[in-house]
Amino acid sequence: MKSEIIAVGSEMLTPFRQDTNSLYLTEQLNSLGISVAFKTVVGDRRKDLVSAIKTALTRTDVLILMGGLGPTEDDLTREAVADALSLTLRRDAAQVAALHARAATWRITMPPNNLKQADVLDGAIVLPNPNGSAPGQWLDVTFSGFRKLVMLLPGPPHECRPLFDAECLSRLRAVAPLRSIAVRTLKAAMIPESQADKLLAPIYSTYADVETTLLAHAGDLQITLICSKPTAEAAQARVDELAERIEVALEDWFYSSEGDTLEQIVLYYLGLRQATLAVAESCTGGLIAQRITSVPGASRSFLGGVVVYSDELKTDFAGVPADLIAQYGAVSAEVAKALAEGIRARTGATIGLGVTGIAGPTGATESKPVGLVHIAVSDAQGTDAIDRTFRGDRIRVREWASQFALDLVRRRLM
């Protein structure tokens, strides 16, 4: 069963805004065994919209339209579907009453053009939208002799997604082929992409029935496994078998079999070991602390940290001796170690993390290029420092450095 998703709205044909609902809908459709064959973005022009709808109906079984259901003149999805399918639009009395009731709740007078939103396509089921004024519509129609399912959904994500889940999923499940889809997301840190591909391609290529996707970003590798089978057990068994082989192949680069983030895993191990962490950051400028504290409950294991851009603050807040900075420079293994040891001593944390480097674009010297980062981890067993030179702009260097630092803490805890 093939589907097409059409995002309606001229704003999505500008350089400034992109459709994101389709990623969510794709996941939900896939879980029903329905593939997405085309995605289209079209502006608020009736002629273009009718053309896009007709094209979609000739090549797919399920058509989902998002957007263009609001009250303005630019909202033309209802009218365009009526044109494409030769259906009439009638103003629905129940919907008119609902719009008036909604306006009354908000204590506002409803502008007359709002009533457009009460227009219902002939034969459509109205899908209630608790998060907005425009309801969705569900059509089960015949087009050129074939059965087609057409859904009209509101565009804003906080309206579109709950409405799809509440109103469309079960209706689609009733007509979708009986297939179950199992999905697993595995994660690994700091493995070079070419190395990952070399290790994994010989394995996953023997699982033709499992769709394997590798996505790498700044030292974080995400491997997604999707398998569709007549039963849930059969799909899950295949995915689990491949997941286990991948986990073994990735050795200690592997860090999660459930799609967790690296910061979640670091906090998980800190909790398991009843350990605490504190960080002293220079070039990452708070990024590591920010990543860790983005996880709910981080305060149980993360004591805090310092962002020490100036040499003075490295001394004041992390106890780095001023003569050490003078001797080796602020970007050095010695200063990274002193940062890690100093923040550990100052906070009483089990583990101290120190990061110093040159994020760029300026600040490089002959011996210290942009991208050079020294990272040190300190605990009761001692302090280790390691350096890497990362390529890319300031944002990328900082992303790589924060990933590498978190991974070193993970390895220390394992």
Added chain:
Amino acid sequence: MKSEIIAVGSEMLTPFRQDTNSLYLTEQLNSLGISVAFKTVVGDRRKDLVSAIKTALTRTDVLILMGGLGPTEDDLTREAVADALSLTLRRDAAQVAALHARAATWRITMPPNNLKQADVLDGAIVLPNPNGSAPGQWLDVTFSGFRKLVMLLPGPPHECRPLFDAECLSRLRAVAPLRSIAVRTLKAAMIPESQADKLLAPIYSTYADVETTLLAHAGDLQITLICSKPTAEAAQARVDELAERIEVALEDWFYSSEGDTLEQIVLYYLGLRQATLAVAESCTGGLIAQRITSVPGASRSFLGGVVVYSDELKTDFAGVPADLIAQYGAVSAEVAKALAEGIRARTGATIGLGVTGIAGPTGATESKPVGLVHIAVSDAQGTDAIDRTFRGDRIRVREWASQFALDLVRRRLM
């Protein structure tokens, strides 16, 4: 002149990856006065691809295809264009030599299927790709009696974008209608969306020739103005006139007429006043420091900060008296003030910023809900604290709080 962009690749029909090249290409096309009427994503199936290409040729003048030019069996864009336009593909001797030369540079033996990338469509101009092995192609053809321009570009962004700029822009400019487009991006902070719309709609609606887009996210409002005219001067004049009226209407919510980020503006004013900043963050967990230090050159005005999750660290690093925390609680105006004053005193910064709150999902009490944030700014003139309660999940509360805090610093500097 209307265009369509087709992104080719099954991976973009998964929930995990999205086309992003089209945003860049849209901006470039718009600058030539060429609008984007449709965007389509299609998988690596020859039949689907041919159907998408034919549809595009019937409804637009310029067709840009991205992806599907690589060496694998799944790379079918050349073949599909040949089918759709009834053109023949010939293996180009010069391209074969180039592929062999490239393999030699990398000291690898070229697999035979790599030669596919030397296949050129009849009548096409080959577009060199310095960043990859597959060249692009440019076609100027007739389809159903109309002139059509078709570009085949590689999919990876670091190949697609430079190739488009180097090879396609000037060729398109030669055939595009003589129009110039002026663009300006204005920014404002912490203005409620409804308020912004009420202030601005009566103004921009009188500029029908300027396309105005408002985008709001976590207290940051971006207003983009686009105008197309026969001359650059005429387009710029209209955009500038509207920009000035918007700037006046937004009063002190307005912070940039050039699309800067709020952290860039804060650093700009700090530099102008020869002032320095230090921050003491609790609930934002390093996010404010991270935003500021993401700007190149931040070290000139930003001394650093502390992330003080525990009560002990609030005392140790920012000098917050323990009995103050005991009396008012860690989330209070008094502690926010003490954080701001303490970090200012400890670092010698001109301005100290203190933030404490409940990011959630846990930690709320009867009198202190999730989303409550106290923010204090301290300088030689004194210390002010203000609180807000932000809605949303942990990530959103932290985004709002960091935006609000940076905006308070901006207002203090103005």
